[in-house]
Amino acid sequence: MDPLPRKLLAITILCALWAAVVLVAFVPVEKDAVVGSYRLHSSWFLQKEARPARIDLDKDGELRVYADHGEVTLRAKWWWDAAEGFLRSDARELDRRIRGYHGWTGTTLYWRLAPSFDYGEELEMQRLDR
Amino acid sequence: MSMEGSTTGRNGIGKVLGGIGSTPVLLAIFMITLAFNAGVRRSHDLTWPPYMDHARDASFAQSILDGHYGEDPLYTGESMWFTPMVFTLEAYAVEFTGVDLQVLQARAGAFWNLLAPIVFFLLAWRWFGSSVAVVALAAYLFVLPGQEPGWAVATYSPLFLAMNFAQGLFFLMLLVLFRAFRSVSWVVWAAVGIGAGLLFLSHAAPAILIVAMIAIHIISRAIAAWRIRDRAQAGRYLLCGVAAGATFILVSLPLIWYVVGDYMLDQKDRIPTAFTYEPLSFRHADRFLFHNVTLFVAMGIAGLFLLFRGKRSPQRTLMLMWVGLTTTLALYAYLAMELGLKYGIMMPTSVPSFHFYSYLKTAMALGVGIAVLRMLQWVVDRYHGDRSAEFKRDRLAAMTAVLVLVGTLAIYPTNANRPDLVNTRMFSMTRMADTDATDMYTILRDKLPWEAVVLCDDELSLWVVMASARKTVATNASMANPYVLPAPREAARAQLLAALERSDPEAPKVLEAYHVTHVLVRTADIDRMPELTHWFPQSIHTNGTYALYAR
Structure with missing residues (x-):
C-alpha cells in the first residue's frame, strides 16, 4: 500500500478508536446497574480508616451499611444521580460518598474513605450478588 | 542502547x-x-471554580480590572505578594472577551x-x-x-x-x-x-x-x-x-x-x-x-x-x-x-x-x-x-x-x-448551588468601593468576599498575604465579631484601626447579634442567606 492511503487508514482507525473509548468512558450509569450488595476491596496500605463491611443498595431506595459482625449500623434512603455518577442519600455522611462510572467491564463503584471531597483515596466496591 | x-x-x-x-x-x-x-x-x-486558590487569584485579577495592580486586594495598605502571571492572564482575558471571571477560571484551564x-x-x-x-x-x-x-x-x-x-x-x-x-x-x-x-x-x-x-x-x-x-x-x-x-x-x-x-x-x-x-x-x-x-x-x-x-x-x-x-x-x-x-x-x-x-x-x-x-x-x-x-x-x-x-x-x-476530575467538579457545583453567595459577591464587587473593608468570619471571607477583591479584617491565613502577621488581624476580627453580640466599648477603636466600613453576616445569625445595627445601622443588601450592612 502507498504511504498516503496507509496513513489515512491509520488516522481513520485512530479516530474510530478515539470515538469508541470516549463513548465507553462516558456512558451514564443508571440506577439499575448500581442496585446490589457490595463489600469493599481491601488495600494493603489503607487500614486505619473506618469502613463498612458490607453495603446493600436496594431497588426500593433503601441503603443499609453493615459492621464487621453483621449488625446494620445505618439505614438511609438513596437515589442515583445519573448525570454526575454519584449516589445521593438523605444520610449526610453517605451523600456523594459512592460514585460509579462505566468502563470496559461494565459499571464500577468506588467508596471514598474520607467523608469530604478534599482527598480522593477510594476503594473499589466488589459486588457480592453476582 | x-x-x-x-x-x-x-x-x-x-x-x-x-x-x-x-x-x-x-x-x-x-x-x-x-x-x-x-x-x-x-x-x-x-x-464557579472549585478551590479557594481560585478566589485568591480572582481577587488579584479583579485588582487589575479595578486599576489597582500592585496592591493587596484583601488587606488595606499592603502590597501584591502572589506570582502574577496567571491572574494577569485572567484579567486581560476578561477585559478582552467580556467573559465572567469565575466562568473563565472554571473553564479556561x-x-x-x-x-x-x-x-x-x-x-x-x-x-x-x-x-x-x-x-x-x-x-x-x-x-x-x-x-x-x-x-x-x-x-x-x-x-x-x-x-x-x-x-x-x-x-x-x-x-x-x-x-x-x-x-x-x-x-x-x-x-x-x-x-x-x-x-x-x-x-x-x-x-x-x-x-x-x-x-x-x-x-x-x-x-x-x-x-x-x-x-x-x-x-x-x-x-x-x-x-x-x-x-x-x-x-x-x-x-x-x-x-x-x-x-x-x-x-x-x-x-x-x-x-x-x-x-x-x-x-x-x-x-x-x-x-x-x-x-x-x-x-x-x-x-x-x-x-x-x-x-x-x-x-x-x-x-x-x-x-x-x-x-x-x-x-x-x-x-x-x-x-x-x-x-x-x-x-x-x-x-x-x-x-x-x-x-x-x-x-x-x-x-x-x-x-x-x-x-x-x-x-x-x-x-x-x-x-x-x-x-x-x-x-x-x-x-x-x-x-x-x-x-x-x-x-x-x-x-x-x-x-481529581469528578470531585473537583463537585466542589464547583456545591459553590454554584449557593446562588445567594454569588449574588452577594456581585454586590460587593459592583457596589462597594475598592477601599471598602468588610468585616466577616473566616468562612465568609473565602466563600463570598475574597473573589470580589474587597478588603477584610482577616482572612484564612493559608490564603492571606504571607508578609503580614496574621495573629493581630485574627484577634481584631474575633473582637469585632464578638462586639456584634455584646457591647464592647473598645470596638470603635478597632473598627477605625482596620478602616472597617461594612459587615457581612448570615441572615440566620442576625438574631444573636443585637449590637449589629448599633455599629452598622445601614442595610445595604440582604438575600435569603446573607446580609450586608454599612457603618
Whole structure:
C-alpha cells in the first residue's frame, strides 16, 4: 500500500478508536446497574480508616451499611444521580460518598474513605450478588 | 542502547515538527485530545471554580480590572505578594472577551493547560527519542495521576491554577536549558534568565528548580575552568551567570518589586508554606504508600536508574538535577515545616513540599518511558537478534505504538473518571448551588468601593468576599498575604465579631484601626447579634442567606 492511503487508514482507525473509548468512558450509569450488595476491596496500605463491611443498595431506595459482625449500623434512603455518577442519600455522611462510572467491564463503584471531597483515596466496591 | 533518539534517530524540535503525521505524533495527538476531552467534559458547564486558590487569584485579577495592580486586594495598605502571571492572564482575558471571571477560571484551564502535555512530549522526544516520548506521555497523562488530586501531581488537568499552568513553562525551560548548557554566550544565558523570570512570575516552585539548575551549571563550570587555570573560560561562565541573573531580576520585577522592595521577603505568616499535602506527612505514610507503591513508580525508578548509570549527556545531567533537586527540596520543605511547628526553629521556606513531589513524579513518567523502551528493546533483540538494525528499529517502533495504543484504550475510562476530575467538579457545583453567595459577591464587587473593608468570619471571607477583591479584617491565613502577621488581624476580627453580640466599648477603636466600613453576616445569625445595627445601622443588601450592612 502507498504511504498516503496507509496513513489515512491509520488516522481513520485512530479516530474510530478515539470515538469508541470516549463513548465507553462516558456512558451514564443508571440506577439499575448500581442496585446490589457490595463489600469493599481491601488495600494493603489503607487500614486505619473506618469502613463498612458490607453495603446493600436496594431497588426500593433503601441503603443499609453493615459492621464487621453483621449488625446494620445505618439505614438511609438513596437515589442515583445519573448525570454526575454519584449516589445521593438523605444520610449526610453517605451523600456523594459512592460514585460509579462505566468502563470496559461494565459499571464500577468506588467508596471514598474520607467523608469530604478534599482527598480522593477510594476503594473499589466488589459486588457480592453476582 | 543510547537513550537519546533510541528508535528513530530523529532529534531536534525541527525534526519533531517535521514529523507531524508520523506515528508518534499521531499517537500524541490521540492521547492529548483524549485527555482534553475528559477535561472539557468536566468543566465546560461550570460557572464557579472549585478551590479557594481560585478566589485568591480572582481577587488579584479583579485588582487589575479595578486599576489597582500592585496592591493587596484583601488587606488595606499592603502590597501584591502572589506570582502574577496567571491572574494577569485572567484579567486581560476578561477585559478582552467580556467573559465572567469565575466562568473563565472554571473553564479556561482545560485549554490553557494543554501547553503542559504538548511541551512534555516535545521535551521527551528531544531528549530521549520519539518512542520514549509516546510512552512517557501516556504515563504522564493516564497513569501518573492515579487517585491523587490534580493540584498535587503534575499531569494535564482542567484546573486553572498557577501550579498546573506553570508545568508547560517548566518543560519549555528544560528545553531551553538543554540548548544553553552547551553555550558560553552571555546572550543565550540572558535569554535563559528571561525565561526563568517569566516562569517565576507564573509559579515559584518550578522557577526555584530552574534557577538552581542554572546556578549549579554555571558555578560548577566556572570552578572547573578555574581549576585548570583557564581564567578566560571561567570569566565567560561568570558573565553568563551575571547575564542570566540580571535578566531574571529584570523580568521578575512585577513581583519582586513588592515582595523584596516592600517586604524584604520577610515572611511573617508561615501557614501557606506549612501546608502539607496529607499523604506527604509521616502521619499519613499509609496514604503515601497507597499512591506510590505502584508499577508506575517502580518502572519510573528503574528507568531513571538506567539513565543515571548510562553515558554522560546533557539530558542525563539535567535529569539528575531535576530528580536530585525535587527530592532534596521536598524533604527540606517538609523538615522546615515540622521544625517550625514542633520546635519553633524557623528555617527559610518558600513553597509547600507537594510542589516538588509533583515535579519528581513527572520525572518518573520519563523514567517509565525509558524503562519500557529498554524492555521492548530486549524483546526485539531476543527474538530478532539476527535481523538488520532497520528491521529492529521498525519493529521496536511498532511494538511501542501498539503497547501505547492498547494501554491508553484500557486505562482511559478510569482516568477520565478519576477522583481529581469528578470531585473537583463537585466542589464547583456545591459553590454554584449557593446562588445567594454569588449574588452577594456581585454586590460587593459592583457596589462597594475598592477601599471598602468588610468585616466577616473566616468562612465568609473565602466563600463570598475574597473573589470580589474587597478588603477584610482577616482572612484564612493559608490564603492571606504571607508578609503580614496574621495573629493581630485574627484577634481584631474575633473582637469585632464578638462586639456584634455584646457591647464592647473598645470596638470603635478597632473598627477605625482596620478602616472597617461594612459587615457581612448570615441572615440566620442576625438574631444573636443585637449590637449589629448599633455599629452598622445601614442595610445595604440582604438575600435569603446573607446580609450586608454599612457603618
